[in-house]
Amino acid sequence: MKSESRLERILRSGRFALTGELxxxxxxxxxxxxxxxxxxxxxxxxxxxxxxxxxxxxxxSLGACLIAKQEGLEPVYQMVCRDRxxxxxxxxxxxxAALGVHTMLCLSGDHQTFGDHPGCKKVFDLDSIQLLGMVKxxxxxxxxxxGAEISVPPQMFIGAAANPFAEPHEFxxxxxxxxxxxxxxxxxxxxxxxMERFQAWLNQARDMGLTEKVYILAGVTPLKSLGMAxxxxxxxxxxxxxQEYITRLQGVEKKxxxxxxxxxxxxxxQQMREMKGLAGIHLMAIEWEHRxxxxxxxxGLLPRPEPExx
Amino acid sequence: xxxxxxxxxxxxxxxxxxxxxxxxxxxxxxxxxRELYCLTIRKEKQSLPATxxxxxxxxxxxxxxxxxxxxxQQSAFAVHPVMFFVSILFHACLFAAxxxxxxxxxxxxxxxxxTPPSLPEPLIDIMTATILVCGLFFLMRxxxxxxxQAISGIAxxxxxxxxxxxxxxxxxxxxxxxDYTTVITLHLLAGNVLLIVLPFTKIGHMIFFFFVRLCISSxxxxxxxxxxxxx
Amino acid sequence: MRxxxxxxxxxxxxSLQETxxxxxxxxxxxxxxxxxxxxxxxxxxxxxxxxxDPCYMPSYKxxxxxxxxxxxxxxxxxxxxxxxxxxxxxxxVLCGRCYCPFGINIPAMISLARxxxxxxxxxxxxxxxxxxxxxxEPP
Amino acid sequence: MIKALxxxxxxxxxxxxxxxxxxxxxxxxxVSLCLAGGQKEARGLNIKLSASKxxxxxxxxxxxxxxxxxxxxxxxxxxxxxGNYDALISLACGAGVQFLAERFPNTPVFxxxxxxxxxxxxxxxxxxxxxxxxxxxxxxxxxxxCPVTMCSKSLFNGPCxxxxxxxxxxxxxxxxxxxxxxERLQAQGRLESITAIHPARxxxxxxxxxILVEEYRTRYIEDGETS
Numbered sequence: 001m002k003s004e005s006r007l008e009r010i011l012r013s014g015r016f017a018l019t020g021e022l023x024x025x026x027x028x029x030x031x032x033x034x035x036x037x038x039x040x041x042x043x044x045x046x047x048x049x050x051x052x053x054x055x056x057x058x059x060x061s062l063g064a065c066l067i068a069k070q071e072g073l074e075p076v077y078q079m080v081c082r083d084r085x086x087x088x089x090x091x092x093x094x095x096x097a098a099l100g101v102h103t104m105l106c107l108s109g110d111h112q113t114f115g116d117h118p119g120c121k122k123v124f125d126l127d128s129i130q131l132l133g134m135v136k137x138x139x140x141x142x143x144x145x146x147g148a149e150i151s152v153p154p155q156m157f158i159g160a161a162a163n164p165f166a167e168p169h170e171f172x173x174x175x176x177x178x179x180x181x182x183x184x185x186x187x188x189x190x191x192x193x194x195m196e197r198f199q200a201w202l203n204q205a206r207d208m209g210l211t212e213k214v215y216i217l218a219g220v221t222p223l224k225s226l227g228m229a230x231x232x233x234x235x236x237x238x239x240x241x242x243q244e245y246i247t248r249l250q251g252v253e254k255k256x257x258x259x260x261x262x263x264x265x266x267x268x269x270q271q272m273r274e275m276k277g278l279a280g281i282h283l284m285a286i287e288w289e290h291r292x293x294x295x296x297x298x299x300g301l302l303p304r305p306e307p308e309x310x
Numbered sequence: 311x312x313x314x315x316x317x318x319x320x321x322x323x324x325x326x327x328x329x330x331x332x333x334x335x336x337x338x339x340x341x342x343x344r345e346l347y348c349l350t351i352r353k354e355k356q357s358l359p360a361t362x363x364x365x366x367x368x369x370x371x372x373x374x375x376x377x378x379x380x381x382x383q384q385s386a387f388a389v390h391p392v393m394f395f396v397s398i399l400f401h402a403c404l405f406a407a408x409x410x411x412x413x414x415x416x417x418x419x420x421x422x423x424x425t426p427p428s429l430p431e432p433l434i435d436i437m438t439a440t441i442l443v444c445g446l447f448f449l450m451r452x453x454x455x456x457x458x459q460a461i462s463g464i465a466x467x468x469x470x471x472x473x474x475x476x477x478x479x480x481x482x483x484x485x486x487x488x489d490y491t492t493v494i495t496l497h498l499l500a501g502n503v504l505l506i507v508l509p510f511t512k513i514g515h516m517i518f519f520f521f522v523r524l525c526i527s528s529x530x531x532x533x534x535x536x537x538x539x540x541x
Numbered sequence: 542m543r544x545x546x547x548x549x550x551x552x553x554x555x556s557l558q559e560t561x562x563x564x565x566x567x568x569x570x571x572x573x574x575x576x577x578x579x580x581x582x583x584x585x586x587x588x589x590x591x592x593x594d595p596c597y598m599p600s601y602k603x604x605x606x607x608x609x610x611x612x613x614x615x616x617x618x619x620x621x622x623x624x625x626x627x628x629x630x631x632x633x634v635l636c637g638r639c640y641c642p643f644g645i646n647i648p649a650m651i652s653l654a655r656x657x658x659x660x661x662x663x664x665x666x667x668x669x670x671x672x673x674x675x676x677x678e679p680p
Numbered sequence: 681m682i683k684a685l686x687x688x689x690x691x692x693x694x695x696x697x698x699x700x701x702x703x704x705x706x707x708x709x710x711v712s713l714c715l716a717g718g719q720k721e722a723r724g725l726n727i728k729l730s731a732s733k734x735x736x737x738x739x740x741x742x743x744x745x746x747x748x749x750x751x752x753x754x755x756x757x758x759x760x761x762x763g764n765y766d767a768l769i770s771l772a773c774g775a776g777v778q779f780l781a782e783r784f785p786n787t788p789v790f791x792x793x794x795x796x797x798x799x800x801x802x803x804x805x806x807x808x809x810x811x812x813x814x815x816x817x818x819x820x821x822x823x824x825x826c827p828v829t830m831c832s833k834s835l836f837n838g839p840c841x842x843x844x845x846x847x848x849x850x851x852x853x854x855x856x857x858x859x860x861x862x863e864r865l866q867a868q869g870r871l872e873s874i875t876a877i878h879p880a881r882x883x884x885x886x887x888x889x890x891i892l893v894e895e896y897r898t899r900y901i902e903d904g905e906t907s
Contacts, residue, residue: 081833082833086880108833108835108840109833111832111833111842111849111850113832113850114849114850122833122834124833124834124835125880125883126880127833127834127835127836127837127838128835128837128840129836129837129877129878130836130837130877130878130879130880133877133879133880134880145880161841162841163841166839166840166841166842166843167839167843167844167845167846167856167859168839168859168862168863170862170866171839171862174871174874174875175837175839177875178837178875178877181877182837182877190841237841237842237843237844237849238841238842238843238844345570349570356802356803356806358853359853361853362853363851363853365685365796366685367685367688370688370689370690372689372732373688373689373728376689376727376728376731376732377724377728379727379728379731380723380724380725380727380728381724383727384720384723384724384727386580386640386642389580389583390580393578393580397578452577455579456595457579457582457593457595457598458577458578458579459595460595460596460598460601461575461577461579461595461598461600461601461604462577466577511573512573512574512575512576512577514573514574515574515575515576515643518574518643518644519642519643521644522642522643522644584719584720585719586706586708586712586718586719586745586746587708587747589719589744589745590744590745590746590747590757634708634709634712634747634748636708636709636712636713636718637712637713638712638713638715638718638719638720
């Protein structure tokens with residue numbers, strides 16, 4: 001075991017893992033984090049706490065991680081390269097580990113121009129792969145980037161993101177390999193809709209032996225409506241929503257679209273459970289945390305392993 | 311003997327030489343224009359969408375107006391008003407006078423039976439005088455101004471002579487100065503020589519002048535063609 | 542101004558004439574377009590800065606470097622080449638802003654002259670790069 | 681070379697409002713080439729300042745353009761003139777403005793351009809950024825396309841998950857640098873230079889840069905301190 005991460009224990013035990021996502025509020029509002037956490041408790045093995053997602057200022061990921069932890073969830077501390085240089089990153093990692101946050105996800109981060117402070121100065125002192133390497137060095141070698149020794153190294157289970165559908169397609173698997181080489185213990189992918197392409201990407205990863213080295217969790221996001229499906233297909237880079245799903249959503253009445261979307265989501269999860277080399281699901285129900293229990297139940301992912309059973 | 315030579319020259323200049331000169335002029339000008347056209351069309355088009363993001367701020371209407379003012383005040387027109395005015399006058403007369411002279415019109419009628427338009431003779435006379443005065447201005451400029459002196463060679467004077475000769479002789483012929491036959495023969499010869507050398511020497515700058523404005527994009531013009539004469 | 546650039550190496554006439562031949566069309570067109578009107582003068586800030594000295598006129602610089610090479614088909618002396626080097630390196634900074642009513646690309650002509658001179662191993666030596674600061678006379 | 685943009689006229693007018701004799705100084709270097717600070721712009725600025733409702737009706741505006749403002753030997757041409765003015769506008773890049781202000785410390789110097797970037801001339805009047813002067817060039821590894829400059833996130837191990845139709849997610853008119861790097865390296869058959877992890881680098885931005893060319897070291901380093 002590299003850490004005290006509950007996600008690591010579950011993945012190591014070979015059980016099909018399920019992670020969720022929780023977006024912190026735009027205010028010092030602990031209650032809203034608790035409310036969202038309540039929906040997820042007992043439903044998922046760990047919860048990603050986003051770090052100023054889409055470059056919009058929110059409660060810090062670490063702060064929300066702690067609240068989630070108090071509520072009995074296992075937080076996955078997300079960290080982006082946009083806002084911190086390596087000093088701030090290392091110090092935050094130490095702080096997180098000291099407070100009992102043992103899982104983190106290293107990301108480049110959305111560009112600041114997408115957020116509410118487009119004129120701010122970007123940092124990108126490191127990129128996501130360099131960040132992965134830095135956390136690994138801190139954990140395994142007990143050294144800072146400077147080479148100086150860390151008195152008590154942080155025990156972190158390190159995650160990274162991968163987008164199997166982005167351009168240039170031929171290079172995506174190479175980048176996954178780079179992330180694994182840099183130190184990723186687990187991978188959460190971008191939302192998957194095109195199952196064929198995802199399967200092909202996973203096969204490539206298996207052929208390269210990557211699934212032996214890293215736990216891959218497939219990203220799944222339920223389509224809340226036809227509008228959302230169309231928007232994702234058109235406007236979100238690297239998002240490949242097949243026409244088939246859009247036709248299905250068109251086929252039902254507007255009030256039933258959410259149900260149909262959940263149906264699709266559950267079918268996807270069922271298919272994914274059969275995929276060789278896939279270690280779990282990362283369920284990103286964006287601003288839909290309250291529907292997570294329903295989806296998890298429908299998809300037959302319950303019950304989740306209890307912490308005391310581990 | 312002298313008369314015979316003059317007559318022979320007259321016949322030659324009015325006949326075969328004129329045809330040859332006209333032909334050479336046409337071919338030469340067409341060749342030049344084609345050459346320039348080929349050299350200035352854009353081979354690879356580079357363009358951006360109208361919505362492209364740039365760091366250039368948009369100008370206020372006041373800035374645009376002032377920009378225009380600054381451009382005008384720095385143009386050749388504002389910096390060298392005399393030169394500008396004399397050039398325009400000179401070149402306008404240079405084109406108009408030969409094309410609209412009554413004598414030339416009659417020659418065309420004699421050859422092809424059509425009468426091109428012509429202006430009253432006294433007007434042409436004034437235009438020719440203008441050309442001669444302007445020519446003198448250019449000559450003086452070349453002789454006196456250090457900046458023009460510095461870039462003048464024998465060729466520049468010879469070519470200025472080439473341009474002025476037909477007009478000087480034409481002016482003399484109209485006023486019946488000197489021996490008319492000799493003068494008109496010289497006029498014909500000089501005119502032909504001018505037509506022949508026009509496309510191949512720097513007198514051809516008239517072609518460049520228009521081409522530049524139409525085809526070469528630069529910080530000085532509105533044209534959308536190539537930046538340079540690519541060769 | 543130009544301390545030790547007078548190498549006495551012989552000219553490489555073959556390569557010089559080869560380069561001239563290669564750029565013949567371009568040179569002839571540009572040089573022929575010059576009507577000698579001198580309207581380019583004011584567009585050169587060096588002309589303005591140096592008290593309207595004609596040898597800073599863009600046309601002067603082209604005609605007396607590339608123009609001379611073209612007219613003489615490369616039959617020039619080493620000393621003449623060095624004078625040209627002075628013109629195209631010392632009297633011109635290639636800021637690219639000269640105006641020509643006939644559209645002559647003067648900077649391109651100057652840079653062609655520089656290229657030819659470099660091929661003859663004559664490169665402009667800026668005075669200050671030799672450590673001898675040149676204080677300009679105030680105009 | 682360095683590319684700049686002329687400052688908005690209003691801003692320049694505000695800066696020089698308290699002064700009545702203003703000399704605009706153009707630069708014959710980079711800013712001339714990008715049509716921002718050459719003689720024509722210096723003169724143009726004068727014309728605009730004089731013509732527009734100047735802050736003071738009695739103000740005098742003059743202009744002069746020198747070879748380069750980033751070298752003291754050329755700035756010397758101004759020595760006898762500057763005394764006649766109570767403010768200077770420099771149309772040089774930020775470096776030139778500072779050197780000018782250093783030479784004439786008693787006269788207020790105002791910048792007339794916004795220095796934008798180190799870039800290239802795509803065509804006349806069309807300039808593009810290419811270099812962030814980061815001080816540690818990796819272009820050899822990245823097929824001659826700068827990841828620091830051309831990638832919005834300055835990634836060394838790109839591309840991120842965002843490119844769409846070959847373009848950067850930040851701006852649809854900007855091609856994704858990492859796709860270009862990948863494609864060019866693939867065509868050259870040397871993808872291995874980006875399949876390897878590029879480690880975190882030392883950003884050389886700690887103190888203002890200073891270069892001492894080796895041959896000249898002894899000239900500037902005080903006795904006994906030569907290395």
